[in-house]
Amino acid sequence: MDEYSRLFSQPKTPRLRQDGFPDSTDKQQERTSTDENKEDNQKAPSIVPTSESYTTPLTVSIPTFENVQTLPTPMTYTPLSPGNLSMSPIDQSSLNIPKRRSHARLLDDMLSIAQPNQRVVSELIAPANLLPQRVVSLPTVAEETLYSDSADDKNNIKEAYLSESGDYTDKYDDETLQGFLLDHWDQPLLWRKVRPIGSGNFSNVLLYESMDQSDPKMAQVAVKRLKYPEELSHVEQINTSLRYKETLSRLENSLTRELQVLKSLNHPCIVKLLGINNPIFITSKKPLHDLIKKNPRALPPCDMIMSYCSAGDLLAAVMARNGGLEIWLIQRIFAELALAVKYLHRNNIIHRDLKLENILLKYTFDDINNFKDSPIYYKQNFIELADFGLCKKIESDEMCTARCGSEDYVSPEILMGVPYDGHLSDTWALGVILYSLFEDRLPFDPPPNASVRQRSRATSHRIARFDWRWYRLSDDDTNTGKKIVENTLTRKNQRWLIDEVYDSPFVKDIVDTLDFA
Ligand SMILES: Nc1ncnc2c1ncn2[C@@H]1O[C@H](COP(=O)(O)OP(=O)(O)OP(=O)(O)O)[C@@H](O)[C@H]1O
Numbered sequence: 362m363d364e365y366s367r368l369f370s371q372p373k374t375p376r377l378r379q380d381g382f383p384d385s386t387d388k389q390q391e392r393t394s395t396d397e398n399k400e401d402n403q404k405a406p407s408i409v410p411t412s413e414s415y416t417t418p419l420t421v422s423i424p425t426f427e428n429v430q431t432l433p434t435p436m437t438y439t440p441l442s443p444g445n446l447s448m449s450p451i452d453q454s455s456l457n458i459p460k461r462r463s464h465a466r467l468l469d470d471m472l473s474i475a476q477p478n479q480r481v482v483s484e485l486i487a488p489a490n491l492l493p494q495r496v497v498s499l500p501t502v503a504e505e506t507l508y509s510d511s512a513d514d515k516n517n518i519k520e521a522y523l524s525e526s527g528d529y530t531d532k533y534d535d536e537t538l539q540g541f542l543l544d545h546w547d548q549p550l551l552w553r554k555v556r557p558i559g560s561g562n563f564s565n566v567l568l569y570e571s572m573d574q575s576d577p578k579m580a581q582v583a584v585k586r587l588k589y590p591e592e593l594s595h596v597e598q599i600n601t602s603l604r605y606k607e608t609l610s611r612l613e614n615s616l617t618r619e620l621q622v623l624k625s626l627n628h629p630c631i632v633k634l635l636g637i638n639n640p641i642f643i644t645s646k647k648p649l650h651d652l653i654k655k656n657p658r659a660l661p662p663c664d665m666i667m668s669y670c671s672a673g674d675l676l677a678a679v680m681a682r683n684g685g686l687e688i689w690l691i692q693r694i695f696a697e698l699a700l701a702v703k704y705l706h707r708n709n710i711i712h713r714d715l716k717l718e719n720i721l722l723k724y725t726f727d728d729i730n731n732f733k734d735s736p737i738y739y740k741q742n743f744i745e746l747a748d749f750g751l752c753k754k755i756e757s758d759e760m761c762t763a764r765c766g767s768e769d770y771v772s773p774e775i776l777m778g779v780p781y782d783g784h785l786s787d788t789w790a791l792g793v794i795l796y797s798l799f800e801d802r803l804p805f806d807p808p809p810n811a812s813v814r815q816r817s818r819a820t821s822h823r824i825a826r827f828d829w830r831w832y833r834l835s836d837d838d839t840n841t842g843k844k845i846v847e848n849t850l851t852r853k854n855q856r857w858l859i860d861e862v863y864d865s866p867f868v869k870d871i872v873d874t875l876d877f878a
Contacts, residue, residue, distance in 0.1 A: 538666075542635060545636075555581075559673070565585075578635070609650065620642060633745075672722035672725045676717035690729065692842065695794070701746040706784050711752060772824075800832055
């Protein structure tokens with residue numbers, strides 16, 4: 362089987378229903394809010410406990426954390442076809458989050474990184490066959506989609522294309538992509554498929570090269586192709602069912618949200634949406650409904666044309682060299698990430714899925730090392746933050762209710778099931794990322810040399826108990842990045858916001874040297 366076939370023969374992970382939080386009058390809500398208040402009123406424990414004296418901070422305040430039944434624990438979900446979702450053990454109101462490293466396994470398969478005898482140096486670099494099952498999620502539809510009602514967008518579409526909209530598939534074959542740059546809907550451009558480059562729960566990503574233009578920025582593009590859930594492929598049989606309508610609305614909501622946010626962003630350290638295969642995905646408030654009205658037989662593909670990061674994602678890159686990134690490199694990458702998140706938060710956008718897999722590298726680590734003595738080092742960004750499928754545009758003081766994220770990166774308050782501040786859940790994830798780069802392990806994985814009992818504990822339990830510590834870095838290590846981890850992997854009322862992360866010497870010292878910051 363060739364690489365391409367292997368990539369697409371992976372089990373497709375369907376989108377799952379995800380409800381919002383119970384109504385504020387709901388008893389359950391009252392209970393969890395009370396628990397959270399209790400949590401906040403506790404005296405803060407030492408963040409870096411010694412192994413002898415360590416008692417988990419929440420054991421006293423919320424003894425029920427010891428009880429698996431009472432935690433809103435992420436559920437492990439075996440990929441089933443969406444038609445079988447009703448057979449899933451998941452309570453529809455429980456937290457469902459994408460399981461870690463699913464994509465990393467795929468890359469391992471594609472690039473044959475995981476050799477049978479490869480030395481496993483850490484929890485972060487686990488062998489493919491030890492990876493757990495996926496857990497999947499979808500932002501709740503209760504959250505409104507951001508939509509810029511730009512009249513220009515609509516007016517700019519040529520009548521010729523409007524009359525054909527809904528049937529762009531005739532301009533599309535598997536090897537060639539016709540697309541439109543944003544706001545240039547009257548000038549179709551062509552790209553040729555090169556190879557698959559990645560896959561997530563909700564999309565396959567492919568590399569395409571331009572066939573008809575010289576702009577170097579467009580010469581190679583990453584095309585993120587939405588994976589449609591199975592039930593939307595059989596439109597004729599089930600298009601009146603409630604399940605079908607709900608799935609369609611949910612998918613449409615998260616798609617339009619991702620596109621509208623991406624379209625509004627302009628930052629060197631954030632992936633760019635350059636164009637789309639069919640303008641209707643950008644210009645319509647309800648593109649999937651419109652497309653199905655025009656052609657009820659099948660939804661045409663949705664291909665987002667994005668800037669291409671040729672060195673892949675940070676998790677795969679770290680795994681490929683068995684971890685051990687030098688501090689200067691971690692500092693540089695993290696400073697760029699902090700720049701990107703600061704920009705998002707300043708624009709009232711929360712990402713909600715910050716993780717190593719969503720940090721893309723424009724250059725290999727070796728290239729970056731070689732740039733060190735050249736002016737390019739200060740002129741050029743090395744990362745782009747990607748995957749805005751769970752992002753949200755919010756009011757500055759708005760609390761979020763959609764329980765979403767990725768298991769290893771999700772904050773305790775999201776696990777607890779209470780409304781949460783998205784800025785703080787993003788900075789929690791930044792702490793997870795920085796810790797992982799320092800330690801080559803995820804902070805809430807079972808500790809090295811864990812007992813069988815410790816290993817059997819769910820990750821969510823360790824997260825809820827703030828149960829992490831340094832192993833590779835010693836307690837008296839003077840690395841200034843440690844402060845960021847210690848002030849982000851902590852209770853929400855003590856947790857740093859992005860401005861504090863940004864102003865810490867670990868970030869600021871680097872940012873001050875960058876021409877593009
Ligand atoms: N612009 C890009 N350049 C290079 N590789 C990319 C690009 N965009 C995505 N990828 C690769 O494809 C993978 C999946 O992309 P992405 O995270 O956007 O998809 P997704 O379906 O939304 O994923 P998730 O399951 O995390 O929600 C990334 O981890 C990365 O390896």
